[in-house]
Amino acid sequence: MTPGRVLLWACSFGGLGFSLAAAWFGPPAVWVVAVVLLAYLAIVLSGVFFPRLGMYATVHCVAPSSVPALALTFDDGPHPQTTPAVLDILEQHEAVATFFVVGHKVDKYPEVVREIVARGHALGLHGYQHERLFALRRPTDVARDIEQTRDAVERACGVRPRAFRPPIGFVSPRTAAGARRAQAPLIGWSVRAYDGTGHVSPERMLRRIEPGLRAGAIVLLHDAAERDDFVPGAVEALPRILEAIQRRGLTTASLERLLGFEPAKSAEAHSSDVGQRALSHADEPGKPLDAS
Numbered sequence: 001m002t003p004g005r006v007l008l009w010a011c012s013f014g015g016l017g018f019s020l021a022a023a024w025f026g027p028p029a030v031w032v033v034a035v036v037l038l039a040y041l042a043i044v045l046s047g048v049f050f051p052r053l054g055m056y057a058t059v060h061c062v063a064p065s066s067v068p069a070l071a072l073t074f075d076d077g078p079h080p081q082t083t084p085a086v087l088d089i090l091e092q093h094e095a096v097a098t099f100f101v102v103g104h105k106v107d108k109y110p111e112v113v114r115e116i117v118a119r120g121h122a123l124g125l126h127g128y129q130h131e132r133l134f135a136l137r138r139p140t141d142v143a144r145d146i147e148q149t150r151d152a153v154e155r156a157c158g159v160r161p162r163a164f165r166p167p168i169g170f171v172s173p174r175t176a177a178g179a180r181r182a183q184a185p186l187i188g189w190s191v192r193a194y195d196g197t198g199h200v201s202p203e204r205m206l207r208r209i210e211p212g213l214r215a216g217a218i219v220l221l222h223d224a225a226e227r228d229d230f231v232p233g234a235v236e237a238l239p240r241i242l243e244a245i246q247r248r249g250l251t252t253a254s255l256e257r258l259l260g261f262e263p264a265k266s267a268e269a270h271s272s273d274v275g276q277r278a279l280s281h282a283d284e285p286g287k288p289l290d291a292s
């Protein structure tokens with residue numbers, strides 16, 4: 001059981017004990033009730049804001065460190081200028097990365113997604129519209145959003161990524177339920193440079209990232225700005241980040257490889273899966289095809 005779930009259970013039982021005590025000994029002072037409720041709310045929300053606690057789902061924030069490799073991940077792309085610039089730098093350093101793409105940008109720049117795949121990198125999903133209040137959406141909407149982004153990626157390059165990093169990175173109970181429904185493993189990060197919401201200098205980025213560069217790390221960077229209105233610091237800082245990785249005797253690998261996930265499926269593999277499911281369901285009359 002994750003530390004977050006232990007904390008949630010402990011607080012829930014504590015709350016139950018508090019209610020029973022109040023019923024037995026009489027109601028406590030209003031300020032005591034307010035403090036207890038606020039403390040409970042803070043703990044419940046900490047599970048949303050700090051997904052690495054694993055309060056509502058398993059969120060992969062670090063990979064096994066058995067090999068001297070880490071995962072570089074880029075969010076909020078693709079973008080026709082900044083993503084190819086990142087791809088060029090990765091190629092110069094023979095590095096591999098995983099790009100968590102935004103669905104509506106995939107539909108706008110499918111050729112950039114094809115280039116990511118053609119250059120040997122992996123893809124993950126990062127929401128169709130990249131909504132800031134994504135954590136409030138119902139599980140059915142979350143699952144539909146994940147599938148919509150998967151479909152966009154499949155139209156662009158023929159692969160269906162599995163891994164999902166929620167927009168903004170918050171994981172509410174609803175987000176967790178929706179991701180489960182879409183069979184999408186949730187991905188977080190172990191270190192980040194906060195380069196997605198405003199320009200950050202390469203020096204500052206390196207100061208934030210360098211201490212976390214170790215085997216199994218999942219590094220969160222951006223190959224595009226959320227609203228495409230500035231050039232993320234990662235584009236300028238990436239050569240220095242890659243040199244720091246090399247200096248530490250580490251290499252880069254895709255998240256799929258580090259976490260041991262099944263690779264993203266090609267369109268043919270997906271349709272053959274559907275075919276297989278159709279065949280297996282043929283023996284079960286009345287069972288819907290999409291029920292598995």
Ligand SMILES: [Zn+2]
Pocket residue numbers: 075076126130167168196226
């Ligand atoms: Zn993002």
